[in-house]
Structures are given as structure tokens and as C-alpha cells.
Amino acid sequence: MTNNTINKIRLVQGNEACALGAIKAGATFYSGYPITPSTEVAEHIANKFPRIGRHFIQMEDEIASIGAAIGASTVGHKAFTATSGPGFSLMQELIGYAAIAEIPVVIINVMRAGPSTGLPTMPAAGDVQQARWGTHGDHSIIAISPNSVMETYYETINAFNLAEQYRTPVLLMMDEKVGHLRERFEEDEANEPVIMYRPAPKEGEKFVPYANVECGVPHILPLGKGERYHITGLTHGETGFYTAQPKAVSKFVGRLSDKIELNVDKIAKIEENYTDDAEVLVLSYGSSARSAHEAVKTLREQGHKVGMVRLITLWPFHDAKIAALCEGKKAVIVPEMNLGQMAREVQRVAKGVPVLPMCRVDGDLMTPDEIIAKVKEVL
Amino acid sequence: MRPVYEKYFRDNIPHIWCAGCGNGIVMSAFARAIEKLGYDQDDVMVVSGIGCSSRMTTYIDFNTLHTAHGRALAFATGAKLSEPRLKMFVIMGDGDAAAIGGNHFIHSCRRNIDITAIIINNAIYGMTGGQYSPLTPTGKKATTAPYGNIDRAFDIVELSRGAGATYVARGDIYHAAQLTNQIVDAANHKGFSVLEVVSTCPISYGRYNKMPKPTDMMQYIKDNTVSVQKAATMTADELKDKIIIGEHFKIENVPEYTEEHNKLVAEVKKDYLEKLKGGAK
């Protein structure tokens, strides 16, 4: 091991890994409001951004924070904000704004137990359905749930890439445990992450900001760089101006969903372990998936045919893939830190297979032993 | 011949505004002001919230961002901080700026970020059909104050002063030529400038308050405005219910936010690069 590599390996906290991922992804603007357990993201960015000539601002609340981030994105910056439960609730209206106006933006939500002020310093996964449906009106969304420090780093980069590629808000749904976890941080130098930028028209190509293009994602240019146009949160036609014309509205709102749902194969990351011959499946995500993985490993060592599925991408939910994975199983057990929010999705697609939610909402982590016991009940 | 300022309008007219609405007068004053300022349209960004007044961004040919109710200043702050070269204007209604957006408003004053905020004050929620706003005078009627409004109104000038704004003026739609110059002056001030424009909503305000015709409201403004200079010679009693127009205050030499930000970033960056070089020795 060279000195150089030793220097590069260090212990890093999940929230810091998120900040490092944002820097790597090319984020140039951060606006936020402090809240446990996400505050370290802001602190790291406040420390690092000025050194590299980027912009940090602490706003007066979370609505202002996401508003400023979207504003910076309209003039061409890769922008993000970080928050937790109460702040995530405040941001909902403008998440919808970014969705309908198709402005790339990344929102980090380090989940804590709720509702309301709840258990501010404890982990939960109680916001995963809010991530999908929290803002009003039909739309689709991308939400990612990393479960380790290194994955937080790479998935933060992925979140920015997806926001740019699909012109959409992307939600990085960490939880308190992942955010505060310290683990070995080592970039994979052989696999430099790809950094993506929003789709722009080619030289000489006409710019239509909301064109109904085949791929679902029209070109986007920054405001203030010579191409004057209009951005609105009203339903709009291809040029960006308000329309209430039923055909145009239905095409537009349809495209907002389709551009994500029809690309679920490209977007959704699902990790599988020991699924080939599994009779019982454990499906989990975030911190709970760490315990679930331990449990499944132990059960395999004991000779039980148990498989593990981990959702890295929560939304869009890959109906077809999850349905196929569940097919023929004796049971699917879904450990999660809420009262069964993702278990509902699994139930929706796992036709005829018993889906057993395994819930924890007291701020404590699920232990591998608890999961092992639950699996043994159905084996 | 089309007036020269029409080059700043898009082809999206007809607009949604009622006949006799004050918003159109503000829009043409805005276009004339840009012509006077000599700004390149490409360098001008106009951000608005939600309300009748905020629809203005649809009709004017600049970089326009029509946001959410009350949030225009938040969006504009992000855009201005990251691209300070843009000439940034924000158009808001009185409800937009002083009710739902009140928090963003006072914090924009405090930061002194170089944005020109134009608050079109028609003393009512126009778009939703006439509910009282924080600028509806006590005693006036609204659909949600059918027996008279018991709330006290904000005074935008004093609110801005208390929040740390460095430029505050009040204009009105009757004195339209003066309004154009006020927009120019507000834009030329480096820092956060507030321009309250006393306007009319004959449909959602006038009708409930014994001024059903657009001309009634114009007459009201004409009869009740006094200049800052004249007001200085009048007693408090004489000034009761008067609208004091003109430049209320202007404070120079308060650091502007984007400049302070860029200074800080430049210093930190320089120190950091030097430290890196030192480490490499």
C-alpha cells in the first residue's frame, strides 16, 4: 500500500460522504436550513464550497431553501438542499414546482422518526411514501435510499446525474443511521463516476423548452444566457406558456410521469443476494437492509433457502422486477422503519404471495436476530 | 406606430387582467423603465409569485420565472447569488409579498441582496376574488371581511426599514411617469430596493368598497397621495389615511450581499490554494 493510498482511505460520516458526492457531481449551489440529523451536510458544504469557488447560503427556512436551489438551477447551476422530516414537509409544494417546471434539483432527506418533531435524533423510514406522493398532483419522482457511507457518496452523484438527465427533482432518502455512520471511505479509482449534465440543444438546433419529444425529456438551457423563455408552475404547452387546453394538458402531465416510469429499467437499482433458489425472500432498504443482510447471511450459513432483495432506488418502483422476484416464494418479509410503507408496494405486485411487513417505529434499529426469528416462523 | 417599449412585450396579449386593473399601468411603466435603463433584455431576469400581478412575467419579454405564491424572492435569491451579473427584478402582489412571502421579504431586506422588488399593492387578494390581505386598511370590506376588516395593515415602508432594507420608495399608478422613474431609481440602487406601487383592483376591492368604477379608484389615489416632501410639512392629523409617495429612504454604503459573498469566496479560495501549494512542497 503506497502512502498515497493510505492518505485516501479514511473514516467518513454518511452526511460528509453526501457532501463529497455533491462536490464530485459538480454541484455549485447549496441552500439550506439546519435540522438534525442532516445538518452536517450543510456544515461540510459551508466549509468546502468557498474553497472551490462555489455557492453556499443558509436561508430563512426550508421553503426558501428549496426555492433558492430551484432558482439557481434555472440559471444553470447544479443545486441542492438537505433537510429532515419537518423541513421535508415544508418543501413539498416546491418539489412539485420543480417537477412541473422540470428543473433539476437534488433534495437530501436524512430521515428521522416522526410525525411532527417526533424523535429528532433517531432513524426512521417514515417519509418514503411522502417522497412519492407528498406534493399535490400527478407526477412521478426519483428517490434513492443508500445504506452505507460509500454508497451515499456514489448515490449522491447518481442523484445529480438523474436530476440532470431527466429534468426532475431527485430525492436522496438517507436515514439518521446512514447519515451519522462512520465507515471507511475509499474512492474506486478504477471506476471514475460519470458526471452528467442537463440535455441542451446542439449548435443551430431550435430550442423548445417543453417540447413533446419522443424520449420524454426536452432540452433545457439556463435563463440569462441569451435564450429568453418563460418558466411557470402552471400547466404549460411546448413553449412554456400556460395552457388549459385539455389535449395539451393531458399530454404534458402524462409526459411528466412517463419520462420516469417508462425508464424504470434504466433508473431503478435493485440489489439481489441468494435469490436464485430462495424459498423465502427478505426485502428491505436503508439501514434496515444492513440488518436484513446480516440475517440472511446467517440463515444461509444455517442452510436455509432465504434470499435478500435490497431497493437502492425506492421510486420509480420496479413493479415487474419485484413481481418476478416474489413469484413462487413462500413469503416475502419486508423489514422497514415505518408501519409498512414499502410493504404496501410489494403487496401490490406480489400476486398471491404472502407479504409480511416487519415494522419498527421506536427509533431503534431492527436487529438481525429479530429478522432471523421472523423468517424462521415462515420457513 | 407602436410605442418603443412594446418591444419588451411578448405576443401573449390578450392577458388575463380585468378592464381597469392597475397591473397594466405598472407593466408599461416597467417596460419604459427598462428602456431608460438601457438594459439588454437578455441580462434581465424577472421573477414573480402567484396572483394577478405576478402574471406580468407571462407578458414581458425577459428571462421570466413565474414561481409559487409568496416564494418569488427565494427563487430570485438563488438565481442572483449564483449569477450576480443578472439584473434581477421581482414582481409581487401585496398578499404575495407581505402575507405568505413575508418571511422571505424581511430576510431579503436584511441581506441587502441586489434585487429590485416591486410590490403591486391593490390592498386585496385579487386573483382569488377579494379576500383581505395584510395591506387591506382596517374597516374596509372584503369577501372574508363582509362586516369590515378588523386587522391592522402593514406599512411596507416601515416594515422594510425595520427589516434593514437600504432603499424604499412608494409610487402609484396615477402618477405613471413618476412610476417609471421610480423603477429606474430602484434598479440603480445597489442593494435590496423596495418599490411599493399603490394600485387598483376595481373588481375584487373597489366593488366592495364603494368604488365600483376603475375611475373611482384612480380618483381616490389622485386625491389621497402626497409627496414625501409635502408630507414633511404636514401634521400627523393631516396625514391620516394619506398615501405618501416618493423616495422614503436610501442608505448607501451598506455592503451588498452578492459582493460580500464573492469577496469571501475569493479570499477563502486563495488561502486554500496557497495552503495546497505549501503542502506540495
Ligand SMILES: Cc1ncc(C[n+]2csc(CCOP(=O)(O)OP(=O)(O)O)c2C)c(N)n1
Ligand atoms: C400556497 C398557496 N396558497 C394560496 C393560494 C391561492 N392564491 C392565489 S393568488 C392569491 C392571492 C393573491 O393576492 P396578491 O398576492 O395580493 O396578488 P393580486 O392577485 O392581488 O395581484 C392566493 C391566496 C396559492 N396559489 N398558493
Ligand code: SF4
Ligand atoms: S381581479 Fe383585480 S387585480 Fe386581478 S386582474 Fe382583476 S382588477 Fe386586476
